Amino acid sequence: MKEFTLEQISALAALVESDRFSTGQSNRELHRHDISPHYGTLPAGIIWPKSTDEVADILSWCYENNVPATPWGAGTSTEGNPVPTFGGLVINMSRMDKILEIRPGDLQVDVQPGVLRKELNRKAGRHGLFFPPDPGADATIGGMIANNASGVQTVKYGATKDYVMKLTMVLPTGKVIHTGCKAHKSSSGYDLTRLFVGSEGTLGIVTEATLKLCGIPSHRLAATINFNDLESASGAVAALIGSGLGPAALELLPPGLINLMNRKKNLNLPEVPSLFCEFHGISKTSLQETADLTKELCATCGASGFQFGIEEKDRNELWRARHEAWETIHQAHPKKETLIVDAAVPISRYPQMIVFSQNLVDENHVDGYVFGHAGDGNLHVVIAGDPKDKSEWSTIEKINHLIVEKAVELGGTCTGEHGIGIGKRQFMKLEHGDSYQLMRQIKELIDPKGLMNPGKIFM
Ligand SMILES: Cc1cc2nc3c(=O)[nH]c(=O)nc-3n(C[C@H](O)[C@H](O)[C@H](O)COP(=O)(O)OP(=O)(O)OC[C@H]3O[C@@H](n4cnc5c(N)ncnc54)[C@H](O)[C@@H]3O)c2cc1C
Structure with missing residues (x-):
């Protein structure tokens, strides 16, 4: 229409x-x-x-x-x-952007869906609380619920789905329903809240949500750890997670992207494969112990450099640069669009996936950057190109295809956090097999005329 x-x-x-x-x-x-x-x-x-x-x-x-x-x-x-x-x-x-009630005693907040993530954290921060899912962008809570967004702190705190307790939903017919409850646990019936989280607006509209909040950690320690090659850097990820050190962020960055960040953000980071990580703790002493153990562990995984105890100002700059990686790549390739691969695999398969993806980028001579939320086994390959250049764009799409196929073969997914939208619909059958049909039936049951955000998730 x-x-x-x-x-x-x-x-x-x-x-x-x-x-x-x-x-x-x-x-x-x-x-x-x-x-x-x-x-x-x-x-x-x-x-x-x-x-x-x-x-x-x-x-x-x-x-x-x-x-x-x-x-x-x-x-x-x-x-x-x-x-x-x-x-x-x-x-x-x-314009439905009201924070309706913060209940510090319950660590909960009721919000309208248009509330922006940063605004929620500003207000919750006055009570010593925060909402951990943190996509780089200042997204709305409704958009984050619909996409089940996550971010750099998901490795410790979880994704949006872990924070949604209760929803008011308007179904495609206009009927209003309420799902979930405010108790911290419930085994009552089908989990409709979780059905709507990640449904990308295809099953109705969120008009109110009750979310969990967390206490702001009293002490933080940021670190960068350098390696000679991407395989060793990504190999250290499983060791760090398995050690029980509990990083609050664990990101993999390649030299090419660090080079762009140094130039565009005025940083002075070693341009080698690196892990950016952060730990949250109750005291400086406990964090110092964590740092010592991390250093020891990474040395056994082939690390060549460590920078710990980064000052708060430098820490903020480091994470701002990481959050703005996509914008930095975009600025470095003006007039180009970017295709963002968002596959995720079990962490033991992460090094294999990283090497596979980097080889594809190198062999095909595209402007691609392989990085990601390593602690979650989530890799992004951001590839800049011109969709009007048919030959270039079909190479980029072929790379995306091959990476997704590999991720699914390794027991992973075509999207760790960005959702299916239009771009990943082609992979739904491959990833979900017979469950894809059941998803279709659920969609038809709730939206019989197929009017809610049509053309998304399903081909
Ligand atoms: C620089 C940058 C970095 C990013 N980094 C990350 C990252 O690290 N992790 C991550 O997960 N994402 C990331 N994203 C992607 C994006 O920020 C998230 O997917 C976010 O959740 C989108 O929220 P939004 O408010 O912009 O929603 P929109 O993009 O406007 O909409 C998202 C979906 O939600 C639906 N929707 C919106 N509101 C409602 C509602 N009230 N009820 C039902 N459906 C609704 C829409 O139809 C659509 O399907 C990044 C984006 C950018 C630009």
Whole structure:
């Protein structure tokens, strides 16, 4: 659906205040793509609801009028997840941005879905608490729930799915349901909360969530550890995890990316394969012991350099540079798009996966950077290229394909954290086999007309 009729425009305009519905060209263009190379179709209009009741009215109108509906958070996805593929209505959730209640005694918070992650952490921080899942981008909580986002601290604290206790969902028909509870454990019935987490807006819209919070650690220790080759660096990962030292972050960085970070972010890091890690503890003494053990362990894995006890200011710069790795690569390759491989494998297979991916990048002479959340066995290969250059782009897609096939063969997944969106739909059958059909049936049961974020997850 490319354009609304005048009748449809006045029906939608009647559902919200006048400044919260638009059919303007620039708004439509802005909601046509995320940060991926996937450009969808132009939506016919955008609507900004402010309450569960408004979302229910909007979805029930879409259902009755057969209008595709695509939820939108901050638009920072990497697989075309919030990009409309059949036009229709984009439901932008950014104005449902209230932190409803922080309950420090329960380590919980109730939020609307448009709350931004950094804002939540600013407010929770006043109570000595934080929400650990940390994608580099300042994403909305609704978008993080829908994509089951994670980040550098997932190795210690888990992914978004581990923090969602209770959801208010508006189903594609406009019906409102509540899932989960505020108790820290429950074995009551099917876990519908977990079904909606990671469903990428294909089963309905999150309009409220109860999340767990954690206490802010009193002491932190950041470190960089250098190696002579990527295989040794990635090989040290399983040893570090298996040692029980419990890193709060464990990231693998290749020399090429460190070189870009040094140049663009004014850092002075050794340009060799490296692990960036962080430990959280209750005292400086306990962290010093952890540092000593880590150094000893990494030396046995072939490490050639250690920088521990990095000052708070330098630590923040280090992690900011890591979080902005994608932007740094983008700036280094202006006018190019980036395809981001997001496979994950069991950590014992991580070195094999890293070497396999680096060889593909080298053999095909593409501008690719192999790095990732090593502690989770999650690797990213960011490859810059021009989608209009058919030959170059098909090489890049072939690399993506080969890496995903290898990851699945090793017992892993096509996406550790970015979701399926448009880009990874082709791998769903390969990864899930017969379960793929059951997922389809669940989708058809909840969204019989196929109007909720159509063209995502399923081909
Ligand atoms: C520089 C950069 C670094 C990143 N690093 C990471 C990383 O380390 N780890 C990681 O996991 N991700 C990462 N991402 C990807 C991205 O930030 C996450 O996927 C994030 O969860 C997207 O949130 P968003 O608010 O931008 O949602 P959007 O991109 O707007 O939407 C994401 C999905 O959620 C759906 N949706 C949005 N709101 C709702 C709602 N209320 N109810 C139901 N569905 C909804 C949309 O339809 C879409 O399918 C990164 C992105 C960038 C730009």
